[in-house]
Every structure is written in structure tokens, then in C-alpha cells.
Amino acid sequence: MTETVFVTGGAGFIGSAVVRQLIENTDLHVVNIDKLTYAANLSSLSPVSKSDRYTLEKVDICDAAAVRDLFGKYRPVKVMHLAAESHVDRSIDGPGDFIQTNINGTFVLLQAALGYWRRLDADAQASFRFLHVSTDEVYGSLGPTGLFSETTQYQPNSPYSASKAASDHLVRAWHETFGLPTVITNCTNNYGPYQFPEKLVPVVILKILNREPIPVYGKGENVRDWLYVEDHARALWRVMSDGRLGETYCIGGKCEKQNIDVVRAICRLMDELSPDPERGPAEELIEFVTDRPGHDQRYAMDISKISAELDWQPAETFETGIRQTVSWYLENRWWWREILENRYAGERLGTGQSAAE
Numbered sequence: 001m002t003e004t005v006f007v008t009g010g011a012g013f014i015g016s017a018v019v020r021q022l023i024e025n026t027d028l029h030v031v032n033i034d035k036l037t038y039a040a041n042l043s044s045l046s047p048v049s050k051s052d053r054y055t056l057e058k059v060d061i062c063d064a065a066a067v068r069d070l071f072g073k074y075r076p077v078k079v080m081h082l083a084a085e086s087h088v089d090r091s092i093d094g095p096g097d098f099i100q101t102n103i104n105g106t107f108v109l110l111q112a113a114l115g116y117w118r119r120l121d122a123d124a125q126a127s128f129r130f131l132h133v134s135t136d137e138v139y140g141s142l143g144p145t146g147l148f149s150e151t152t153q154y155q156p157n158s159p160y161s162a163s164k165a166a167s168d169h170l171v172r173a174w175h176e177t178f179g180l181p182t183v184i185t186n187c188t189n190n191y192g193p194y195q196f197p198e199k200l201v202p203v204v205i206l207k208i209l210n211r212e213p214i215p216v217y218g219k220g221e222n223v224r225d226w227l228y229v230e231d232h233a234r235a236l237w238r239v240m241s242d243g244r245l246g247e248t249y250c251i252g253g254k255c256e257k258q259n260i261d262v263v264r265a266i267c268r269l270m271d272e273l274s275p276d277p278e279r280g281p282a283e284e285l286i287e288f289v290t291d292r293p294g295h296d297q298r299y300a301m302d303i304s305k306i307s308a309e310l311d312w313q314p315a316e317t318f319e320t321g322i323r324q325t326v327s328w329y330l331e332n333r334w335w336w337r338e339i340l341e342n343r344y345a346g347e348r349l350g351t352g353q354s355a356a357e
């Protein structure tokens with residue numbers, strides 16, 4: 001019998017990469033549980049959505065009755081939980097949805113999973129897995145040296161990272177207290193095809209295409225570690241398949257870069273791949289703007305645990321990944337044009353002016 005895996009947030013950036021890989025590389029039935037918020041794009045699933053092993057359930061993970069019903073209806077062997085409000089700047093302007101989805105939604109999902117798991121027979125209980133997908137931002141901000149690892153103390157600084165930290169703690173507690181078979185991953189910044197154009201990499205590509213100023217927060221000296229999204233999706237499946245229960249696995253690209261260097265790399269690629277002889281080089285569009293409130297200085301990840309235990313390493317370098325990404329945005333204008341026209345036109349987010357309104 002075909003086994004079922006739940007993917008929450010499967011219409012989002014990383015979730016859709018996970019769903020595409022599961023349909024293409026396994027014989028599992030994938031049920032995508034997604035509320036379809038502003039960040040969702042069903043078109044990101046068009047390569048696989050016609051498969052008879054793919055099902056969409058438009059459900060809010062905060063809806064306890066609906067989520068419980070899904071467990072009864074599909075009887076999943078695994079749950080990969082990615083649904084979240086994911087954009088730091090939006091969490092500064094309006095934290096409420098982050099508290100609701102990231103904390104309460106994770107609680108609802110854990111309770112439904114626990115109720116379902118307790119009624120399974122011993123064999124099914126032993127093979128059930130709940131993977132919670134989280135972020136490096138829960139660890140706070142690093143100085144010029146050092147790396148985050150699985151033992152780093154939590155110190156979240158933004159409403160987004162605080163809400164993700166809370167959800168990580170809930171997952172841990174449901175394992176320790178109730179024995180639910182959970183695993184947690186904390187990953188660094190992802191980039192790649194199908195990323196919503198509010199995040200840095202697509203912002204820069206689309207601003208250049210529209211010949212608009214490229215907004216670089218502060219001095220552009222903040223450091224992020226960059227991982228190609230398909231590498232992240234592969235890592236999640238490794239952890240889902242062979243990760244040890246109750247453990248955390250840190251995931252990253254071993255690719256630290258200052259924001260300004262990411263921006264300049266994209267500018268050079270755009271000059272090469274989408275040349276515009278009428279205008280000057282894309283770098284002329286760079287504009288330093290007011291910093292993000294509470295802007296974490298540096299993230300970097302020690303990935304020795306997942307490398308040693310699960311034999312996972314990123315396959316793409318930044319150079320190969322960013323080239324594929326820029327090419328994808330140039331070749332798939334239909335995908336982002338609809339978003340810019342109807343959902344998000346690229347205005348500045350995250351100044352914090354509206355947070356308490």
C-alpha cells in the first residue's frame with residue numbers, strides 16, 4: 001500500500017521544493033497541507049501537481065478539528081512541518097500572525113499528531129516521524145567569529161525568530177514528555193527558484209530587472225550563510241529518514257557572505273545574463289537604506305553533525321546556485337509577474353512603524 005507523508009506549507013518556497021522531490025524521488029503519497037496565504041504559490045507545484053500521488057488540502061494548521069480530521073483521513077507515516085509565517089520584516093510590522101501560525105499552529109499539529117500516534121499499533125508507532133523545520137535565527141546573532149551548532153543557547157531577537165524558537169521548544173517538550181517521535185532541523189538562509197520576492201535574493205534580481213534602486217539595509221555588512229533550496233530539501237529527507245529521535249540537526253551551506261557581496265554577485269550575473277547596453281552596470285542601482293530594527297549581525301553554522309551522522313553535504317556552491325537562481329528568474333517571468341502585479345509590488349517592509357497598530 002502506498003504510504004502517505006504530510007508536508008505542511010508545501011505551497012511555499014522550501015515546502016514546494018520538498019514536495020517536488022518527494023514526488024519525483026519516492027513512491028510516497030504526498031498530502032500538502034497549506035492555508036494558501038499571500039506567500040503560497042500553487043504554480044510552484046505545477047511540475048508534480050498532476051501526479052496521482054499528490055493531494056492538496058487547503059487547511060489552516062491552527063484549525064484543530066480540520067487537522068485532526070486529516071490525520072484520520074490519510075493516516076500518514078510521516079509529517080514534515082514547514083508551514084509558517086517566514087519573513088522577518090513582516091514580523092516586525094505585524095507579529096500577530098507569527099504568534100498564531102508559528103506557535104499555536106505548531107501546538108495544534110503536535111496535539112493532533114500525538115492523538116493519532118497514540119492509537120497506532122506498536123510497529124506503526126515505531127516508524128512514525130514528525131520533522132519540525134526551523135531556522136538558525138533562533139540562536140540569535142554571532143560576533144565576527146564562531147559558529148552556531150546544536151548546543152548553542154537560544155537567543156532569538158526578532159518576533160519571527162522568537163516564534164520559531166517557541167515552536168522548537170514545544171516540539172522538544174512533546175518528545176520528552178509524551179514520547180512523540182520528533183526531530184528538529186535548524187537551517188540557514190535558503191535561496192533558489194520559486195522564492196517569494198520579499199526575500200533578499202529575488203528582491204535584488206527583480207529590482208535590477210525593473211531598473212529600481214536595490215535597497216541594502218544599513219551598511220550591507222551583515223553576514224548570512226547561504227544554502228541552495230534543493231540542498232535543504234535533500235537534507236530534510238535525510239533527517240526524516242535516518243535522523244535520531246529527539247535530536248536536532250543544524251543545516252547550512254558553509255557559505256558565509258556579507259549582504260553587499262551577495263548583492264554585488266547578483267549584479268554581475270545580471271549584467272552578464274541580461275545585458276542592457278542602454279544603461280550602466282547594475283551596481284549603480286545599489287542604495288543603502290535605513291537598517292532593519294534589531295538586525296542580527298552574523299549567522300554561521302557548524303554542519304559537522306549532519307555531515308558525519310547522515311552523510312549530507314551541500315551539492316551546490318554559491319557560484320553554481322546563484323547562477324541557476326538568476327537564470328530561473330529570467331526564464332520564468334510568468335511566475336513572479338503575477339505576484340508583483342497582485343500581491344507584493346516590492347515596497348519596503350519591516351520598519352516597525354505599524355507593529356503596535
Ligand code: NAD
Binds near residue numbers: 041186
Ligand atoms: P514561505 O513563506 O515561502 O512558505 C510558507 C508556507 O506556509 C506558505 O505556502 C503558506 O501558505 C503556508 N502557511 C502559512 N501559514 C499557514 C497556516 N496557518 N496553515 C497552513 N499553511 C500555512 O516559507 P519558506 O521560506 O518556504 O519556509 C518554510 C519553513 O522553513 C518555515 O518554517 C521557515 O521558518 C523555515 N526556514 C526558512 C528558511 C528560509 O531561508 N526561507 C531558512 C530556515 C528555515
Ligand code: TDX
Binds near residue numbers: 134135137188190201
Ligand atoms: O531588501 C532587503 N535588503 C536587505 O539588505 C532585504 C529583503 C533584506 N536585506 C538584508 C536583511 C538580511 O541581513 O538581507 C539579509 C537577508 O534578508 P532576508 O532575505 O529577509 O532573510 P533573513 O532575514 O536573513 O531570514 C531568512 O533566513 C532565515 C528567512 O526569511 C527566514 O525565514 C529564515 O529563517
